[in-house]
Amino acid sequence: MKMVFRWFGEGNDTVTLGQIKQIPGVEGIVWALHDVPAGEEWPMDKIMQIKEVADKAGLHMKVVESVNIHEDIKLGLPSRDVYIDNYKKTIAKLAKVGVKVICYNFMPVFDWVRTDLHKELEDGSTALFYEKEKVAHLNLEEQVKRINANPNFTMPGWEPERLERLSELFEAYRDVTEEHLWANAKYFLDEIIPFAAEHDIRMAIHPDDPPWPIFGLPRLITGQANIRRYLGLVDSPYNGLTLCSGSLGANPANDIVSIVHEFADRIPFAHIRNVRVYDNGDFIETSHRTTDGTVDIAGIVNALSENDYEGYCRPDHGRHIWGEQCRPGYGLYDRALGIMYLWGLWDANRRHSLGERKVD
Numbered sequence: 001m002k003m004v005f006r007w008f009g010e011g012n013d014t015v016t017l018g019q020i021k022q023i024p025g026v027e028g029i030v031w032a033l034h035d036v037p038a039g040e041e042w043p044m045d046k047i048m049q050i051k052e053v054a055d056k057a058g059l060h061m062k063v064v065e066s067v068n069i070h071e072d073i074k075l076g077l078p079s080r081d082v083y084i085d086n087y088k089k090t091i092a093k094l095a096k097v098g099v100k101v102i103c104y105n106f107m108p109v110f111d112w113v114r115t116d117l118h119k120e121l122e123d124g125s126t127a128l129f130y131e132k133e134k135v136a137h138l139n140l141e142e143q144v145k146r147i148n149a150n151p152n153f154t155m156p157g158w159e160p161e162r163l164e165r166l167s168e169l170f171e172a173y174r175d176v177t178e179e180h181l182w183a184n185a186k187y188f189l190d191e192i193i194p195f196a197a198e199h200d201i202r203m204a205i206h207p208d209d210p211p212w213p214i215f216g217l218p219r220l221i222t223g224q225a226n227i228r229r230y231l232g233l234v235d236s237p238y239n240g241l242t243l244c245s246g247s248l249g250a251n252p253a254n255d256i257v258s259i260v261h262e263f264a265d266r267i268p269f270a271h272i273r274n275v276r277v278y279d280n281g282d283f284i285e286t287s288h289r290t291t292d293g294t295v296d297i298a299g300i301v302n303a304l305s306e307n308d309y310e311g312y313c314r315p316d317h318g319r320h321i322w323g324e325q326c327r328p329g330y331g332l333y334d335r336a337l338g339i340m341y342l343w344g345l346w347d348a349n350r351r352h353s354l355g356e357r358k359v360d
């Protein structure tokens with residue numbers, strides 16, 4: 001298991017590379033050009049700027065999260081070919097600086113969705129929270145009406161550019177069913193996977209967060225059967241999965257240990273974090289410790305160890321603790337604690353399976 005840490009870039013993150021370097025066992029950053037709009041080719045000079053600072057800090061940059069997919073690709077519009085072409089050009093450039101894994105998602109319109117970014121936990125820390133009913137009762141039409149009535153309305157994960165285009169996007173997705181989305185994903189993968197393979201970059205689809213359809217928009221990467229179908233669309237080691245335990249774990253029906261065992265050789269990247277799912281379907285992000293949430297973190301690390309996992313891993317999100325002011329979910333402290341918990345589980349498992357004193 002190779003530990004990495006998400007970094008949003010100079011001036012865009014409260015955490016410094018120097019701090020990341022001091023977290024035990026972290027060897028690289030998970031990065032992206034966050035100011036390049038989805039669909040555009042990433043400029044080489046900006047990629048080189050990241051390379052320079054990462055090199056200087058002694059951290060590698062082999063994992064990118066995310067090269068986002070233009071909506072026209074997900075919608076299957078004729079203009080998708082231009083954006084797929086740009087995606088390939090970006091892949092070729094990333095290969096030049098040694099990138100090995102690209103994490104991405106295939107969710108229509110929205111990335112992750114939460115209803116509260118600072119919900120208080122019992123211990124006084126705060127964390128990202130999702131209130132199921134609140135989201136379930138917002139339908140497409142109501143949503144657009146609400147936004148038109150109140151231009152300042154905002155929800156986590158809804159960037160202003162997306163909000164501006166929201167009515168338009170919902171309209172574009174009106175007749176896009178889940179099966180259309182599968183077909184559009186297949187078209188994308190047929191083009192991208194052979195190209196990524198030539199460049200020795202493993203594509204790693206991130207599960208949908210939460211893993212069910214929202215606002216009437218279809219979602220694909222929701223559980224084991226759909227992951228099987230997605231990885232089967234193009235059966236290549238370069239068509240991989242980002243195993244995100246927190247995203248998949250928001251649905252307690254997902255058996256993540258079983259997912260690890262079934263797809264171990266198709267998981268180049270893992271996001272390991274815990275969530276606590278309540279009986280009514282709401283969930284909150286908790287510390288990484290198994291007993292603090294409802295996801296079997298110890299079982300997942302054990303399963304990765306049993307499969308001699310050699311992919312990259314990051315602690316994903318954390319709580320906001322010790323008064324840290326940071327990007328929601330992306331503070332230094334709780335993610336660093338999470339890493340030490342993951343290492344503890346990993347080393348104990350490795351020692352157990354490899355014999356006294358030996359860990360890797």
Ligand code: CS2
Nearest residue numbers: 066103104105111112206271
């Ligand atoms: C999520 C996503 O794992 C995460 O941090 O919050 O934002 C994730 O980065 C994307 O969905 C991957 O494309």
Ligand code: MN
Nearest residue numbers: 244247271316
């Ligand atoms: Mn994740």
